Amino acid sequence: MxxxxxxxxxxxxxxxxxxxxxxxxxxxxxxxxxxxxxxxxxPAACGHQHRQNRSSGEWLGIGAAVCVGGVGIAFASMAIAICGIAVSILALVLRSIWKDIQKGH
CATH class of the missing domain: 1.20.5 (Single alpha-helices involved in coiled-coils or other helix-helix interfaces)
Known part of the structure; x- marks a missing residue:
């Protein structure tokens, strides 16, 4: 057993x-x-780095840069317009002088 x-x-x-x-x-x-x-x-990770939100100081800097750039573009446009007017006046004066020379004055 x-x-x-x-x-x-x-x-x-x-x-x-x-x-x-x-x-x-x-x-x-x-x-x-x-x-x-x-x-x-x-969650699936994406391949790029996420940027933190911009601070208010950064946004103010961006806004100031845009304003300065806008004013610069405005002055450049005014300068181009003034140059165009000056060239037009010069062309009219030269044409008038040319006509006077052709007439014998």
């Missing part, structure tokens, strides 16, 4: 070891599943 009892004890011990091994394997499988799920749950 001791022989079947020893066999039963050995089988029970082996089953306990196998059960522990199976539990460790199942835990490893669960950890692997969690490791695979984490990247899927996170």
């Amino acid at each position: 001791s022989d079947p009892l020893a066999k039963a004890e050995a089988a029970a011990a082996e089953a306990a070891v196998n059960t522990a091994a199976v539990q460790v394997a199942l835990a490893a499988v669960e950890l692997a599943k969690l490791a695979q799920q984490k990247p899927a749950e996170q």
Whole structure:
């Protein structure tokens, strides 16, 4: 009787070891599943750097630069218009002189 009892004890011990091994394997499988799920749950990262919002000082600087640029463009436009008027007057005067020379005055 001791022989079947020893066999039963050995089988029970082996089953306990196998059960522990199976539990460790199942835990490893669960950890692997969690490791695979984490990247899927996170939002996809984009390839560029996000810039922080501009401060009010930066916006004031940008506004001042735009205003100065606008005034510069306005002065440049006025200078071009004045040059155009001067060239027109010069052309009229030269034409008048040319006509006077052609008439013999």
